[in-house]
Amino acid sequence: MIKLQKFTLAEIPVKEMSVLNLKNIPMKNILLILLLIFTSTHIYSQQQVYPLHAEGDDIPNNSYFKDIDGELDPYVGVWKGDWNGKTVYLELRKVKYFLGINGKGNYRDMILGERKIINSDGSISVDRISNFDEQVPEFKGIYSKFSNPSQKQIDFTPKNMCRKSASLDITFLDAAKTQMSLHFIYNPSTIDNSCPYYNLVMVQKQDFPMNFPKDIVLTKQ
Amino acid sequence: MRKRILVRLSLALVVIFTFCSCRTDDFSNYTNNPDDQFQNRKFSVLTRKQVENIGGLIEKVQNVENNMIKENGADSFLKINQDSLLQGTLIKKDSVLLIESNGNETYTFKISRSSGSYAVENLVLRKNADGSFTGVLMKYDLTKSEREIIGLGHSLDLTNKVQVFPIENLDMQARIVSQTSGCYTVTWETGICASGQHSYGQPCDLVGEDRAGVSQIISVSNKCTGAAVSDISVDTDDNPNAGGGLDTGVWGVGGDGELLNNTPCSIIKQQNNGVYKDKIKYLKTKTGDAREYGFRVSKATTVLGVQYQELSNAVGTNTIEFKFFNTTYGAIHTHFETLVPVFSPDDVNSFIGLLKNAYNNNIPLEEVFLTLVNPDGTVYQLRGDGIDVANLEIFSDTAIDILNSTYKNDTKYNLTKANQSSEYYQAQFLKFMRDYMNIPGAKFYSIDSDDKATEIYLSGNTRKRNECP
Numbered sequence: 310m311i312k313l314q315k316f317t318l319a320e321i322p323v324k325e326m327s328v329l330n331l332k333n334i335p336m337k338n339i340l341l342i343l344l345l346i347f348t349s350t351h352i353y354s355q356q357q358v359y360p361l362h363a364e365g366d367d368i369p370n371n372s373y374f375k376d377i378d379g380e381l382d383p384y385v386g387v388w389k390g391d392w393n394g395k396t397v398y399l400e401l402r403k404v405k406y407f408l409g410i411n412g413k414g415n416y417r418d419m420i421l422g423e424r425k426i427i428n429s430d431g432s433i434s435v436d437r438i439s440n441f442d443e444q445v446p447e448f449k450g451i452y453s454k455f456s457n458p459s460q461k462q463i464d465f466t467p468k469n470m471c472r473k474s475a476s477l478d479i480t481f482l483d484a485a486k487t488q489m490s491l492h493f494i495y496n497p498s499t500i501d502n503s504c505p506y507y508n509l510v511m512v513q514k515q516d517f518p519m520n521f522p523k524d525i526v527l528t529k530q
Numbered sequence: 531m532r533k534r535i536l537v538r539l540s541l542a543l544v545v546i547f548t549f550c551s552c553r554t555d556d557f558s559n560y561t562n563n564p565d566d567q568f569q570n571r572k573f574s575v576l577t578r579k580q581v582e583n584i585g586g587l588i589e590k591v592q593n594v595e596n597n598m599i600k601e602n603g604a605d606s607f608l609k610i611n612q613d614s615l616l617q618g619t620l621i622k623k624d625s626v627l628l629i630e631s632n633g634n635e636t637y638t639f640k641i642s643r644s645s646g647s648y649a650v651e652n653l654v655l656r657k658n659a660d661g662s663f664t665g666v667l668m669k670y671d672l673t674k675s676e677r678e679i680i681g682l683g684h685s686l687d688l689t690n691k692v693q694v695f696p697i698e699n700l701d702m703q704a705r706i707v708s709q710t711s712g713c714y715t716v717t718w719e720t721g722i723c724a725s726g727q728h729s730y731g732q733p734c735d736l737v738g739e740d741r742a743g744v745s746q747i748i749s750v751s752n753k754c755t756g757a758a759v760s761d762i763s764v765d766t767d768d769n770p771n772a773g774g775g776l777d778t779g780v781w782g783v784g785g786d787g788e789l790l791n792n793t794p795c796s797i798i799k800q801q802n803n804g805v806y807k808d809k810i811k812y813l814k815t816k817t818g819d820a821r822e823y824g825f826r827v828s829k830a831t832t833v834l835g836v837q838y839q840e841l842s843n844a845v846g847t848n849t850i851e852f853k854f855f856n857t858t859y860g861a862i863h864t865h866f867e868t869l870v871p872v873f874s875p876d877d878v879n880s881f882i883g884l885l886k887n888a889y890n891n892n893i894p895l896e897e898v899f900l901t902l903v904n905p906d907g908t909v910y911q912l913r914g915d916g917i918d919v920a921n922l923e924i925f926s927d928t929a930i931d932i933l934n935s936t937y938k939n940d941t942k943y944n945l946t947k948a949n950q951s952s953e954y955y956q957a958q959f960l961k962f963m964r965d966y967m968n969i970p971g972a973k974f975y976s977i978d979s980d981d982k983a984t985e986i987y988l989s990g991n992t993r994k995r996n997e998c999p
Contacts, residue, residue: 364941366961366991374941408936410929410966415942419935445928449935455946456868464935472876472927473849474934497822497869498876499852500844510844511851 361418368415376403376418381451383486384420384479387438388527394429399527400438401448420463422448426520435520437468451479465493465521471504473517482526493523574628576637581626587637590655590663591621621653641667642800650677669693673894794913794973795983795998797896802981809838809862810903817864817905821848824863828855829893838862852880856891859884862901870945871904872955873912875933878967879925881912885969889919908952909977917971925967933966952976956986957993964988 357372361380376382381403388399399422406419423437423446437447450463454476466474478492500507509515582588620642627638634656641651650670655663671691809825816823821843830837841850841863852861861880865871873881881900888898899913925933938946943962945955960974975998977983983998 362941364944364947366942368942372942408932408940410932410936413965414936415940417939419939445931450939452939452946453948454868455870455948458948464938466931466934472930473847474931494868495846495848497848497850497865499880500849501851501853510847510849511842514844514846517847 356416370413370415372415373405374415374417375405381418381420383481384451384489387530388489389530390522390525390527392522392525395434396427397522397525397527398425398427398438399423399448400425400441402441402443404443406443406449419449420451421446422463424448424521448477454478464496465519467519467521470517470519471498471500471506473498473500473519475519475521487529488526489529490526491522491524493519493521572630574630576626576628578623581623581637584637586661586663587655587657588623591623591639591653594653594665595621638668666694673892674896794896794915794975795985797899797913798911798975798977798983799981799998801899802977802983805836805838806862807981810901810909813862813864813903814907817866817903820866820868821845822850822864822866824850824852824861826852826855826858827860827862827899828857829859830857854883854887856887857893859888859893859897860899860901862903864903865905867905870937870955871906871908871952872945872959873900873902873910873963875925875930875937875967877902878912878963878969879930881972882922882924882969885914885917885919885922886924895919906952907979910956911975911977911983912972913975914969914972917969922969936966937962953993957988957991960986960988960993961991 357369358375359368359372361374361376361378363374384401385403386401388401390397390399401420401422403418404421405416406421408414408417408419421441421443423441424435425433425438426435428434447467448463448465451461452463454460454462461479462476463479464474465477466472474496476494476496478490478494480490480492482488482490500511504510506517510517576584581591622640622642625640629636629638636654636656639653639655641653650672652668652670653665654668655665658664669692671693676691813823813825823843824841825838826841828837828839837857841852841861843850850863861884863877865874877900881898884898884900885895887893888895895914895917899911902910904910937943943958945958945962947954956974956976963969963972963974974986975983976986985996985998987994987996
């Protein structure tokens with residue numbers, strides 16, 4: 310048994326300090342010390358887990374907001390729908406995602422998504438599912454709509470679109486949650502002439518080439 | 531105390547007087563021996579009561595106020611001779627600089643402008659022999675540190691910082707300046723905005739090809755002997771004998787006895803008049819539309835100083851055009867009903883962009899602001915005080931994408947929680963900004979319907995208020 314005695318550094322005689330080395334401590338006690346250090350460090354650094362909707366200022370950095378009740382599970386899967394002769398695939402995954410930047414933030418169970426669009430002639434116009442990007446995917450959610458909290462939404466931020474994004478109202482259409490509708494709403498944004506679509510949008514008053522339907526019903530595959 | 535102030539002012543005047551001539555190449559001639567510049571001049575600061583006792587002066591100023599200061603709105607037709615130079619100005623009569631020289635009296639009034647112009651502006655009136663007044667508007671584009679330098683009584687090279695605007699209806703009949711240096715008095719025609727060279731409301735350029743015409747020296751006399759040393763006599767002015775120049779200086783920067791008070795609060799207070807207020811009023815009528823509206827705010831080349839340009843909108847895509855010009859330093863925009871009634875990550879990034887733009891174009895950083903008008907009636911403004919812009923970076927597209935997700939999804943901040951008080955959104959936004967988009971020196975203001983501004987800040991995680999005086 311190790312007998313601990315409280316010292317301040319100044320109280321330790323120089324002579325005694327010189328013998329404070331591992332050679333004078335039995336091996337089993339060294340292992341015990343290492344175990345204690347490891348355990349205490351592990352306990353201290355253990356990630357705090359909170360329910361998905363927990364809120365509060367005292368939640369420490371790097372906490373984990375976990376989908377304890379599995380409310381996100383119905384969204385998970387590959388969803389398919391038709392739009393103007395095209396076939397839309399949307400793969401949604403539940404991922405423990407780090408929400409934050411520069412190492413500061415919290416982990417959270419989120420629904421991430423990527424899409425695949427197949428034209429009527431069978432050619433593929435977009436396929437991000439094959440290389441699903443779990444760091445910066447095109448779809449991220451699920452959250453409550455600000456103006457109608459019972460309505461769930463997921464954000465759609467297509468690549469190379471001058472940061473143009475949309476919020477999609479996402480609604481299950483049946484009790485079994487095998488069908489869902491998506492309703493597309495543009496988020497406000499700014500644009501300048503450095504955007505390649507500046508003329509299209511601001512001069513010709515056309516839509517961004519988002520290549521995604523404004524409204525669609527998807528069926529779980 | 532007053533004597534010291536006047537001594538400081540005198541030193542500042544060393545560099546100012548020369549610019550009454552719209553010339554820069556004469557500058558070096560008059561700065562070698564500052565004492566010579568002022569040996570024949572007497573400086574006084576007049577109170578309002580003293581101003582009222584000077585025959586005709588206060589009446590002239592009131593005449594300017596009543597008939598010439600241009601106004602927008604229903605009552606504007608009541609004013610005759612409205613002068614675009616004076617649009618939205620407020621002439622301050624409590625602290626007026628009087629400079630007496632060779633029997634001439636020049637009165638310098640501080641001017642504030644409702645458009646929120648940050649330049650130092652003065653109305654300078656010279657009393658003519660016949661009792662009439664000649665007037666010009668002097669505009670000094672100075673940074674905060676430059677104002678401090680002048681306020682402390684140090685000399686400052688004002689090249690390209692001074693603009694002179696003759697006021698038509700103030701009977702600017704003479705453009706003659708006399709300058710005494712030692713025994714010698716040099717008299718010359720200034721060429722200020724000579725006829726046909728500059729349209730009304732445009733300043734004289736001090737340098738470059740477009741500057742006012744080359745000054746013509748009229749005479750050089752030795753005042754010690756009274757003899758004319760030379761008489762070049764190139765008299766281009768209709769009435770050279772009415773000359774004598776305008777003795778004035780930068781009035782209203784601190785060295786005149788006022789405290790330097792260019793705090794964000796004082797700037798907001800000045801801003802909440804006139805044109806800016808009209809824009810806010812207009813935008814408040816637009817928050818019911820399902821799209822954003824806004825104005826880009828830029829420095830203008832005219833005397834009005836500020837240009838508000840409504841941002842065009844691609845309605846179907848909810849996109850507004852927002853390009854920074856090298857004169858842009860502010861923006862006002864709306865949020866509509868379905869948006870969180872506080873700044874978004876994109877808004878904060880735009881504020882950083884405005885700061886960087888101002889920094890890169892030598893616009894005083896304390897001028898930079900971003901205003902948000904919300905459907906719930908709240909009006910917020912981000913503005914800076916001592917921000918280290920050189921070490922500030924605009925967030926990348928990827929970072930903003932993640933920050934937008936954090937803003938919407940992280941329930942620790944819960945910014946998208948509906949039906950909360952404005953205080954809730956203020957506090958949660960400040961926590962979010964502190965943790966993810968911190969801009970040291972940036973301040974967040976709430977401006978109520980009575981135009982009262984209050985700084986909202988965090989102490990720990992507690993929201994605090996600090997009302998502007």
